[in-house]
């Protein structure tokens with residue numbers, strides 16, 4: 001566990017399940033103060049209770065990442081409460097996979113709103129604070145879908161390619177005192193595939209997702225990236241189950 005001087009204020013979006021939940025639990029156990037956001041208040045409260053029962057430090061905030069004002073209030077509230085933000089993990093995401101000819105346009109738009117706009121809203125919310133502080137760390141949870149496209153993943157992969165590109169652009173533009181990491185998970189146990197409505201894609205995912213990492217494996221990668229000394233910027237990590245091709 002880090003001593004107080006290494007304890008960071010870490011914001012995590014999409015922290016009510018899966019990778020975000022595991023990251024919040026891991027970072028809180030390491031002595032960081034976590035501020036967890038998502039839409040499901042009951043889940044956030046249960047996770048916060050778990051963290052506090054183990055002696056950890058946490059705030060919860062109900063937010064929808066598609067609403068820029070919600071995300072701005074998430075960051076501003078943390079700064080008001082704790083005086084700074086050290087890390088924002090832009091993790092919230094949805095994956096209703098489908099073939100393009102199914103024309104599930106509302107689901108395409110949902111992915112664009114959450115997976116791209118959500119990341120941008122996180123950047124817009126934290127960047128002014130990081131610039132004022134002269135330090136900070138953006139972590140984007142992209143996907144192996146940021147590196148490859150398969151049938152049914154066109155729009156999801158498109159959003160994750162975009163998240164990758166935006167994060168890489170951020171890295172190039174920013175003062176080096178602000179660090180930037182993209183973590184791209186392969187298959188991980190979570191609720192992510194529950195949003196798939198197209199029967200063919202649902203069936204395909206049942207096989208594809210049979211070999212999955214625990215979400216804690218991605219929490220490990222995020223913990224590694226943010227735990228490096230200030231001059232070390234871990235820009236990209238791809239973490240897959242060993243058997244995933």
Ligand SMILES: NC(=O)c1ccc[n+]([C@@H]2O[C@H](COP(=O)([O-])OP(=O)(O)OC[C@H]3O[C@@H](n4cnc5c(N)ncnc54)[C@H](OP(=O)(O)O)[C@@H]3O)[C@@H](O)[C@H]2O)c1
Pocket residue numbers: 013014015016017018019020037038039040041043063064065066091092093094095114141142143144145184185186187188189190191192193
């Ligand atoms: N699991 C995998 O195999 C895998 C692989 C590659 C990448 N990823 C990426 O990992 C990230 C986390 O996903 P997961 O696997 O942990 O899935 P998950 O268990 O479904 O978690 C997704 C999280 O995003 C939140 N979320 C969704 N829409 C939101 C919105 N509009 N506003 C705020 N929060 C929202 C959900 O919370 P609420 O519903 O409570 O809002 C939930 O906490 C995603 O970006 C996903 O694309 C996952």
